Amino acid sequence: MSTETAPATVSASKATARDAIKENLREYGLVLALIAIMIFFQFTTNGVLFKPVNLTNLILQNSYIIVMALGMLLVIVAGHIDLSVGSVAGFIGAVAAVLMVDYGFHPFLAGLVCIGVGAVIGGAQGYFIAYMKIPSFIVTLAGMLVFKGLALWLLGGRSVGPFQAEFQMLSAGFIPDPIGPWTIAGVKLHATTLVIAILIVAAMLWSALKSRASRESHGYDAEPYGFFVVKNLVMAGIVLFLLYMLASYRGLPNVLIVMGVLIALFVFVTKRMTFGRRIYAMGGNVKAAALSGINTERLTFYIFAIMGALAALAGLIFAARLNMATPKAGQGFELDVIAAVFIGGASALGGIGQVTGAVIGAFIMGVMNNGMSIMGINIDWQQVIKGLVLLGAVAFDLYNKKKA
Amino acid sequence: MDDIILEMRDITKTFPGVKALENVNLKVKRGDIHAICGENGAGKSTLMKVLSGVYPFGSYEGDIRYEGEECRFNGIHDSERRGIVIIHQELALVPMLSIAENMFLGNEQATGGIIDWNQVRRRARELLRKVGLREDPDTLITNIGTGKQQLVEIAKALAKDVKLLILDEPTASLSERDSQALLDLLREFKAQGMTSIMISHKLNEIKRIADKITVIRDGRSIETMDKADITEDRIVTSMVGRTLENRYPHRDPKIGETIFEVRNWSVHHPIHPERQVIRNVDLHVKKGEVVGIAGLMGAGRTEFAMSVFGRAWGANITGEVFLHGRKADTSSVGKAVAAGLAYATEDRKVYGLNLIDHIKHNVTIANLPGVSSSAGVIDDMAELKVANDYRKKTNIRSSSVYQVTGNLSGGNQQKVVLSKWLFSNPDVLILDEPTRGIDVGAKYEIYTIINKLADEGKGILVISSEMPELLGICDRIYVLNEGRIVGEMAAADASQEKIMRAIMRSLDREEKLEGAAS
Numbered sequence: 001m002s003t004e005t006a007p008a009t010v011s012a013s014k015a016t017a018r019d020a021i022k023e024n025l026r027e028y029g030l031v032l033a034l035i036a037i038m039i040f041f042q043f044t045t046n047g048v049l050f051k052p053v054n055l056t057n058l059i060l061q062n063s064y065i066i067v068m069a070l071g072m073l074l075v076i077v078a079g080h081i082d083l084s085v086g087s088v089a090g091f092i093g094a095v096a097a098v099l100m101v102d103y104g105f106h107p108f109l110a111g112l113v114c115i116g117v118g119a120v121i122g123g124a125q126g127y128f129i130a131y132m133k134i135p136s137f138i139v140t141l142a143g144m145l146v147f148k149g150l151a152l153w154l155l156g157g158r159s160v161g162p163f164q165a166e167f168q169m170l171s172a173g174f175i176p177d178p179i180g181p182w183t184i185a186g187v188k189l190h191a192t193t194l195v196i197a198i199l200i201v202a203a204m205l206w207s208a209l210k211s212r213a214s215r216e217s218h219g220y221d222a223e224p225y226g227f228f229v230v231k232n233l234v235m236a237g238i239v240l241f242l243l244y245m246l247a248s249y250r251g252l253p254n255v256l257i258v259m260g261v262l263i264a265l266f267v268f269v270t271k272r273m274t275f276g277r278r279i280y281a282m283g284g285n286v287k288a289a290a291l292s293g294i295n296t297e298r299l300t301f302y303i304f305a306i307m308g309a310l311a312a313l314a315g316l317i318f319a320a321r322l323n324m325a326t327p328k329a330g331q332g333f334e335l336d337v338i339a340a341v342f343i344g345g346a347s348a349l350g351g352i353g354q355v356t357g358a359v360i361g362a363f364i365m366g367v368m369n370n371g372m373s374i375m376g377i378n379i380d381w382q383q384v385i386k387g388l389v390l391l392g393a394v395a396f397d398l399y400n401k402k403k404a
Numbered sequence: 405m406d407d408i409i410l411e412m413r414d415i416t417k418t419f420p421g422v423k424a425l426e427n428v429n430l431k432v433k434r435g436d437i438h439a440i441c442g443e444n445g446a447g448k449s450t451l452m453k454v455l456s457g458v459y460p461f462g463s464y465e466g467d468i469r470y471e472g473e474e475c476r477f478n479g480i481h482d483s484e485r486r487g488i489v490i491i492h493q494e495l496a497l498v499p500m501l502s503i504a505e506n507m508f509l510g511n512e513q514a515t516g517g518i519i520d521w522n523q524v525r526r527r528a529r530e531l532l533r534k535v536g537l538r539e540d541p542d543t544l545i546t547n548i549g550t551g552k553q554q555l556v557e558i559a560k561a562l563a564k565d566v567k568l569l570i571l572d573e574p575t576a577s578l579s580e581r582d583s584q585a586l587l588d589l590l591r592e593f594k595a596q597g598m599t600s601i602m603i604s605h606k607l608n609e610i611k612r613i614a615d616k617i618t619v620i621r622d623g624r625s626i627e628t629m630d631k632a633d634i635t636e637d638r639i640v641t642s643m644v645g646r647t648l649e650n651r652y653p654h655r656d657p658k659i660g661e662t663i664f665e666v667r668n669w670s671v672h673h674p675i676h677p678e679r680q681v682i683r684n685v686d687l688h689v690k691k692g693e694v695v696g697i698a699g700l701m702g703a704g705r706t707e708f709a710m711s712v713f714g715r716a717w718g719a720n721i722t723g724e725v726f727l728h729g730r731k732a733d734t735s736s737v738g739k740a741v742a743a744g745l746a747y748a749t750e751d752r753k754v755y756g757l758n759l760i761d762h763i764k765h766n767v768t769i770a771n772l773p774g775v776s777s778s779a780g781v782i783d784d785m786a787e788l789k790v791a792n793d794y795r796k797k798t799n800i801r802s803s804s805v806y807q808v809t810g811n812l813s814g815g816n817q818q819k820v821v822l823s824k825w826l827f828s829n830p831d832v833l834i835l836d837e838p839t840r841g842i843d844v845g846a847k848y849e850i851y852t853i854i855n856k857l858a859d860e861g862k863g864i865l866v867i868s869s870e871m872p873e874l875l876g877i878c879d880r881i882y883v884l885n886e887g888r889i890v891g892e893m894a895a896a897d898a899s900q901e902k903i904m905r906a907i908m909r910s911l912d913r914e915e916k917l918e919g920a921a922s
Contacts, residue, residue, distance in 0.1 A: 218785045274772040274780045281769050284758030291716055291755050292770040292824070293741040351760050 030345065030360045033393075037364060041371030048374050049367070052249035055242065060171060060321065062366035063255045064089065064314035066359055068337040069344075070266045071307035073358040076341050077270075078303050079283040079350025080136035083334050084125065084143030085311040090330025091147040092118050092315035097160035097325030100167060107167035115312045121147070122308015123301060130300035144334070152327045161324020171321035173254040189244075190251030197243035201236045208232050255317055262310075266355045279303065283350030339386070340365055343393045364389075408469075409434040409568060409599050415454055415466035417447075424450045425464070428625045430618055432568075437590055437600045439614035441607070441639055443871070447623040448603045449493075452570050456490045457483040470568075487567030491557045493576060497545045504528035504541035507560045531559040535589060551582030558589070569593070570601045575609060576702050587613050605700050607636045607908060619643055640904050652876030653848065655855040659879065660691030662729070663863040664745075664832040669723030671704075671711040671887075677719050681707045683887045685723070689832060689863035694854060696878035696895070697867045698903045704887040705867045706750050709834045713747035714740035727831060741770060746830035748821050750837040750867070752814075756821040759810035763802060764791035766809050766820050771828040794823035799849055815846025822853060832863040839873065851877050871900045885910045 041049045048054055068085050075082045092114045099110040121143070128139045162168075180191025208228075215222045222228065246252060270276035282289040282296050290296045314333070319325050344361030346353025365386065372382045410432040417425040425447045432438045442448050454464050457477030468475045470486060477483045480490075497506045504524050513523045528541035537555040539548060545556065554574060561569055571590075575583035587609060590600055604610055610617060611634055619626040619642040626642050671682035681704050689695045697705050710717035712725060714737030725732045727744055734740040740747075749755035757766055768775050768787050775787040791805040798819040802812060809820055818838065825833060835854070839847040854877060858864055868874050874881055874895075881898050883891035883906040891906030 214785060218789070220785075220788060272782050272784070274776050274782060277765065277769070277772060277782060280761065281758050281765070284760050285754075287755050288757055289769070291713075291737060291747065291749060293714075293738040293828075294769070295736070295738055347760075351758065 030357055030364075034360050034364050034367065037367050037371075041367060041374070045371055045374040049371055050245070052245045054370070054374075055245050056249050056253060058363075058366055058370050059246075059253055059256050059259075061370065062362055063171070063253075063259055064317045064321075065333065065336050065340060065366065066259055066362045067262060067310050067314045067317065068307075068333065069340045069358040069362045070262055070355060071303075071310035072337045072341045073266070073344070073346060073353050073355055074270075074279055074303045075136075075307050076338075076346045076348070077283045077350060077353045078279050078300060079286065080129065080300070080303070081338065082125075082136065082140045082304065082307050084121075084140040084147060085307065085314070085337055086330040086333035086335075087144045087147035087151065088118060088121055088308060088311040088330070089315035089318060089333055090328070091121075091151040091154070092312040093319035093325040093329045094151045094154040094160070094327075096167075096316055096319050097163070098154060100163055101160050107164055107170075110167075111170075111316055114316055115309050118312020118315070119305045119309040122311065123305035125308070126301040126304025129304060130297040136304075148331070151329070155325060155327050157327060159324050159326040161322070163320060163323055168320050168323055169254055170258075171253075171255050171317050172323075174250045175252045175254060175257065177251055187248050190247040190249075193243060193247035193251040196252065197240055197247070200243070201239055204236060204239070205232055258313075258317075263355065263359055270355050275299075275302075280351055283352075285351070336365060337362075339390045343390060345397060407434040408432070409471060410455075411467075411469040412451070412455065413467045413469070415451065415464055415468075417450055417454055417459060417464040423623055425454070425623045428466075428620065428623070430625060431628070432599060432601060433616070434599055435594060435597050436615040437594055437602060437613055439610040439617045440601060440603045440620060441605070441610065441617055441643055442620035443643055443869075446620045446643075448620055449572060450623075451620065452490055452572060452601070452603065455483070456480055456488055456570065484564055487565055488570070489561040489564055489566040489568070490570040491554075491561060491572065491574065493573040495550075495553050495557055497553055497556060499546040500544060502542045502544055503532070503539060503548070503556050506545055506556060507531065507541075507563050509560075511564055527563065528559075531562050532556075534562060535559045536585065549582075551578050551585070554578060554582070554586060555589075558586075566598070568599045568601065570603075572603045573605065573701075574602065575604065575606060583609065606911060607639055608912060610634070610639070611636065636908065640901055640908075643904070651848065651872075653852050653855055655858065657692060657694075657858065657879050658861075659693045660861065662688050663691045663727065664689040664865070665726040665729075666712060667724045667726070669708065669712065669725075670721070671707060671718035672720040674717065674719045681718065681887050682711065685884070685887070685889055687882055687889065687892075689865055691861050691863060692858050693880065694858050694864045694866060694878045696874035696881040697865065697884050698871060698874050698881055699869075699884035700907060701869065703884045705884055706836055707887075708884070709747055709836050709865070709867060710749075712740075713737065713745055713834060716747075741828055741830070744831035745834070746770075746825035746828055746832070747834045748818075748825050748836060748838060750840065752817050752821050756824075757809045757817060760808065762806045762808050763795065763800065763812075763820055764788060764805040767791045767794050767805075767823045767827055770824050774827065774829075790827060794827060798823050798826070798853055813842075813846075815842035815849070818842055818846070818850060819853075822850070826857075830862070832865065833857065834865045834867070836867045837869065838866065839868070839870070847873075871903055874898075874903075875900065883907060 038049060068089070072082060072085065095117060096110055096114050099105040099113065100107060105113070125139050125143050128134045129136045175192060177190050177192045179195070180189065182189050182191045182194070212222045212228060223231075243252075270279070278289065278294050278299055281292070282294060282299055286296055315330060318329055322329070340362035341353065341358045342348065342361070343364055344354065344357030344359070346358065368386060368389065369382065372385065408431055410430070412428065412430040415425050415428040416423070428447070428451055430451070440448050440451070450459075453459050455468060457479050460478045461476035468477075470488070475483075475486065498509065501509070507528050508524055513520050513527065525541050532539065532541065535555045535558050537552055537559065539552065545553060548556075558569070574586055578586065590602070590613060593600065602610075602614065614634070615631050616628055617634055617639065618628045619639065621643060629638065665688040667686055669682055669685040670680060673679040673681050685708060687695070697708070699705050707717055711721050712734060714734055715721055716737055725734050732743040734743055734745060753759060758769070764787060768790060772782065775790055776782040788805065794800075795802070795805055800812075800816050800819045800823070802816060809817055812820065822838070838850050838854070842850070854864060854866070866874065866878060875898055878895045880892070880894055881903070882889050883903055885907045888910065890910035891903070893902060
């Protein structure tokens with residue numbers, strides 16, 4: 001008679017550690033996969049991977065992919081795709097070079113102009129997607145060709161560089177150390193980095209405690225206490241360890257500060273703000289979202305404008321890293337970015353995906369690139385392995401979902 | 405001894421929670437045009453799906469005897485091989501393929517996978533002549549009207565050597581002239597010895613063309629009448645004459661001033677702008693009043709509601725909406741919500757819910773500012789409290805507010821949709837088929853919520869295909885047919901017969917008007 005399949009209410013019962021783990025299995029699974037891959041390469045590279053200089057390199061090498069993955073996550077959760085980000089990044093690198101090298105713009109001003117141009121490019125593509133209802137695959141495929149061509153035209157086939165020293169600092173610089181260095185147990189350490197590390201860990205623990213207290217004061221179950229303690233201590237340990245490694249080399253890279261701020265901002269926007277919630281609603285069911293009063297066209301437009309601005313920032317970081325703009329810059333970046341988002345657990349159908357997942361996905365790809373290069377695996381086999389990892393990660397994810 | 409081509413005996417078909425058919429019997433004589441009548445949801449289409457193998461043998465109880473043999477169809481291919489072809493209400497043609505390509509879709513004129521296009525065109529032309537359609541077989545389907553598309557469907561059926569043709573509401577979306585042509589064609593086929601089963605709401609058509617009528621009500625076959633006995637009165641009584649139990653909670657209406665009014669509302673079809681779907685509709689809802697809109701499928705009820713709610717459907721919309729006596733801007737869904745309107749959709753899975761997200765997020769999505777700061781930061785605890793409150797208020801049965809809505813039963817999904825709109829705190833709620841596909845217990849709970857809202861002084865407009873439901877919960881009922889209001893009655897004076905008669909009268913009138921025009 002009844003079609004009610006939902007189990008009866010079980011509200012008051014205390015959540016167990018197993019439930020808590022199960023609920024977040026996906027995210028923990030990704031972190032564990034990343035750690036496992038890092039340990040694997042630590043052995044196969046005879047300990048090179050975890051050397052402070054290599055960890056620093058890992059961050060520098062992957063910074064522009066991660067910056068774009070943040071925007072791509074919004075795009076993919078919204079149910080779209082952006083194939084143009086690599087070309088846009090390359091084009092913006094060329095614009096930056098022309099502005100700074102040929103016309104002598106101040107790096108800061110040139111950077112602002114470039115990010116503005118990127119937002120306009122993204123917005124223009126977003127206009128065609130949102131208001132003219134042209135599939136994003138087609139619009140951004142066109143954008144990919146257009147901006148690849150424009151970058152070539154702008155540079156006239158030459159490589160333009162070098163940049164002013166201030167601009168290079170974006171990718172090659174480290175934060176200054178006014179209070180250090182300290183030497184602890186015979187290791188010279190970047191003191192400011194250590195202080196920042198302790199502040200970050202303190203902030204993490206404080207906010208975790210505060211949100212737990214807030215849940216309890218409203219009468220809702222929190223995770224079991226033991227689980228809560230272990231989880232936060234492990235996370236604090238990982239952060240401290242990584243920052244300690246960086247401190248024992250040259251400290252925090254400038255670009256890591258940029259990345260960190262952006263990651264925190266995007267986590268906040270997707271988890272806590274109405275803007276982010278509406279993106280998930282739109283990606284989950286665009287018709288229902290529109291009938292709930294969400295202006296889906298405008299939202300789509302903004303998402304692509306943000307993606308464009310982030311692609312521009314990535315283009316700047318890449319140009320600063322190479323210390324020149326080349327016609328080939330940015331080629332194929334879009335594939336790494338999209339792969340990172342999908343490895344991070346986003347659904348190709350939209351509506352599902354986490355910022356943290358995309359970031360970890362990007363690091364998984366980055367660690368594999370790095371580790372395989374150190375091992376001396378040829379670029380051809382690297383591609384094969386990365387392709388199989390992407391396919392395997394998504395297949396594993398779907399298999400788990402079906403079982404659940 | 406009659407020559408019986410088809411006999412369905414004691415057909416029973418159950419869906420989880422619902423008995424769609426119960427011991428249905430149907431006997432069709434060779435060469436007859438046999439009509440099947442019944443209200444929306446009575447089980448007509450389900451019966452035809454059982455017959456054509458859409459629901460395979462084993463998923464229902466009872467026997468089907470066709471041409472003297474017992475049949476166990478496992479799919480539509482099996483029934484088509486025996487010459488049973490069904491033409492659905494929603495035409496199954498591919499718009500961007502040509503007439504000829506559509507006619508032989510799945511039945512291609514090919515040897516070894518290579519299509520013989522000359523053969524295709526020759527046969528297509530021949531069959532089109534048979535159905536009286538003078539179009540080039542290479543014309544794309546999208547370029548011909550609905551009436552002609554219907555004829556292509558029939559030609560497609562003929563291409564499969566049809567012996568028993570089943571038509572599900574074939575004239576529902578046709579103009580009077582096209583309907584006439586179609587009925588003439590059926591008569592011609594009858595003269596050639598073909599048998600047809602026709603599902604229709606249009607009693608005048610049935611009276612004109614059918615040899616026998618079987619009436620189905622609540623999943624049971626009520627009676628089969630011969631041509632000589634057919635009168636509209638008898639059909640109507642037979643269709644609606646169910647016993648009513650006390651399935652509706654009691655309410656003492658406290659009705660205030662007019663809160664919502666629509667004046668002179670007209671809407672055209674978004675894809676075929678020449679078709680006017682809603683014609684000069686005027687209606688109003690008072691504070692604390694539950695008003696129903698009755699009508700057959702395709703009468704334009706959902707189209708009306710969605711066009712009023714932020715122009716979410718239709719083109720060339722004209723007319724005015726008033727809320728609290730003031731003209732309201734409902735030109736986008738966001739503005740309609742801000743003005744105090746809410747629309748809970750007929751199709752909750754497609755238009756109502758984000759099925760991959762949980763209850764909490766679905767409940768707050770239409771009123772996120774209600775749980776966030778002015779800067780757009782969501783207060784997680786406030787949101788959780790809202791979700792838990794509405795879960796309790798509407799009695800959503802789930803493990804918690806973190807259960808994904810796609811895993812809820814239909815009734816509980818409907819409660820989530822209602823919760824979403826209750827939280828947006830509207831003055832007027834339009835509820836489109838609020839109890840479709842949910843079981844009796846959940847229906848009662850939904851009615852209780854509706855009553856509570858009316859008692860709080862909200863105006864409620866209910867669209868429903870179930871007339872007893874409208875009679876049970878409404879204070880006043882409008883009858884909509886072919887996009888026009890064709891009747892308005894206080895629920896106390898209304899009856900299913902009266903509603904049906906209002907629809908029939910308007911159909912007759914329409915016919916006369918069109919007859920005079922042509």
